[in-house]
Amino acid sequence: MSEKQARSLPKIPRHVAIIMDGNGRWARERGLPRLAGHRAGTENLRRIIEACVEFGIQYLTIYAFSTENWARPRDEVEGLMDIMEEVIDREVPKLHEQGVQIRHLGKMEGIRPELQKKLREAVELTRNNSRLILNVALNYGGRDEIVQAIRKMIRDGLSPEEVTEERVAQYLYTAGIPDPDLIIRTSGEYRMSNFLLWQGAYAEWYFTPVYWPDFDKEELRKALEEYARRQRRFGRVEPVEEPVR
Numbered sequence: 001m002s003e004k005q006a007r008s009l010p011k012i013p014r015h016v017a018i019i020m021d022g023n024g025r026w027a028r029e030r031g032l033p034r035l036a037g038h039r040a041g042t043e044n045l046r047r048i049i050e051a052c053v054e055f056g057i058q059y060l061t062i063y064a065f066s067t068e069n070w071a072r073p074r075d076e077v078e079g080l081m082d083i084m085e086e087v088i089d090r091e092v093p094k095l096h097e098q099g100v101q102i103r104h105l106g107k108m109e110g111i112r113p114e115l116q117k118k119l120r121e122a123v124e125l126t127r128n129n130s131r132l133i134l135n136v137a138l139n140y141g142g143r144d145e146i147v148q149a150i151r152k153m154i155r156d157g158l159s160p161e162e163v164t165e166e167r168v169a170q171y172l173y174t175a176g177i178p179d180p181d182l183i184i185r186t187s188g189e190y191r192m193s194n195f196l197l198w199q200g201a202y203a204e205w206y207f208t209p210v211y212w213p214d215f216d217k218e219e220l221r222k223a224l225e226e227y228a229r230r231q232r233r234f235g236r237v238e239p240v241e242e243p244v245r
Contacts, residue, residue, distance in 0.1 A: 009055070009221075009224055009225065009228050010228050011227075011228050012055055012056050012057060012224065012228075013057065013180075013181035013182040013204075013224070013227055014057070014058050014059060014178055014181055015057075015058065015059035015060075015061070015177070015178050015179065015180045015181050015182075016052065016057050016059070016060055016061070016180065016181070016182045016183075016184065017060075017061035017062075017063075017135075017180040017182070017183045017184070017195070017196055017200070017203070018048070018060070018061070018062050018063065018183070018184045018185075018186070019063045019183070019184070019185040019186070019193060019195055020041055020045070020062060020063060020064075020186060020212040020215075021185055021186050021187035021189055021193075021211075021212055022037075022186050022187025022188075022210075022211030022212045022213070023037035023038045023040065023041040023211070023212055023213060024037050024038075025037070025187065025211060026040060026041075026211040026212070026213045026214065027040070034076060035076065035079040035080075035083070037213060038079070038080060038083055039083060040213035041212045041213050042083060042087045043213070044212060044213050044214075044215065044216070045062065045087075045091075046091060046094075047216060047217065048060075048215070048216075048217075048220060049095070049100065049132065049134065050098075050217075051216075051217040051220050051221075052132060052220075053098070053100075053131060053132050054217075055220070055221075055224060057132070058132065058133065059132070059133045059135065059177060059178065059180075060132060060133070060134050060135070061105070061134075061135040061137060061174075061180060061196070062134070062135070062136060062137065063137045063140070063193070063195050064084070064136050064137055064138045064140075065080060065084070065106075065137075065138045065139055065140070066137075066139075066140060066141055066193065066194060066195075067106075067107075067139060067140065067141030067144050067194070068141065068193075068194065070110070081111075081112055081115055084115060084138070085114065085115050085118055088115075088118045088119070088122055089118070092122045092125065092126070095126065095134070096125055096126050096129065098131065098132075099129045099130065099131030099132070100126060100129055100131060100132045100133075100134050101126045101127060101128070101129040101130060101131075101132070101133050101134065102122045102123055102125075102126045102134050102136060103123060103133060103134070103135045103136070103177075104119050104123055104135075104136055104138060105135050105136065105137040105138070105140050105145075105173040105174060106137055106138050106139040106140030106141075106145075106173065107139050107140075107144070107148070108139070109139075110139055111138070111139055119136075119138070133177070135174070135177065137195070137196075140173070140195075141194045142192075142194045142195055142196055142197030142198065143194055143197065145172055145173055145197075145198070146168075146172075146197065146198060148171075149168055149171035149172050150171075152171050153167070153168075153171055168198070169198070172198060172199070174196075174199055179199045179200070179201070179202070179203065180196060180199055180200055180203045181203060181204065181227070181232075182203060182204050182205075182206060182223065182224075182227045183195070183196065183200055183203045183204070183205050183206070184205075184206045184207075184208070184215075184220075184223050185205070185206070185207050185208075186208055186210055186211060186212045186215045187208075187209065187210070187211050187212065188207070188208070188209035189207075190207055202232070202234050202235070204227055204230050204232065206223045206226055206227065208222075208223065
């Protein structure tokens, strides 16, 4: 895909978020263990990050591990944590060279200490990069995020009158990050799965039957083309004009 092709879309979402679903089913259909599907999914992530840069997307949020995923079989959870450590070791230096800034959305509590350390180091190493902001939702849940925000506001002594939508947004993990314009879910499931519940209030959703390991640049382009055809109203009668970049 050339830069000319990337620029051919009439409008590009500033912020794309992805529920990377279908790794396990991708592996099962090939007679492979589930962790093989998760490894294939991490390989695909690199390609999608590169495609986002080509398209001019400024923010990419990926749902890596939810607060509910801890209920999965222990060996799968431990395997996922191993894969995440491997991915950080292998990919972060390359992402840093490419100007990608990494941010973590979610709680550190409960994550194994070594992975916590690697996450913090990745965030610190890339903190001044700006070509693409990559938000990694790890040990993240939308409801838990709102609960944590409420607790912080109470600890800070906010009065009821001070609690506005703008103030709540400042207490979320995504403080300072624009809300997603487009949320993509792969694998044919039609659920929000506790992902960006507050931030996604007016996002456009795109569902595809393609499993995450097979969701390539062309599939991303299809999602962006569908987004470009939609008229966003944000609760109004008339569509809201979006700047063409």
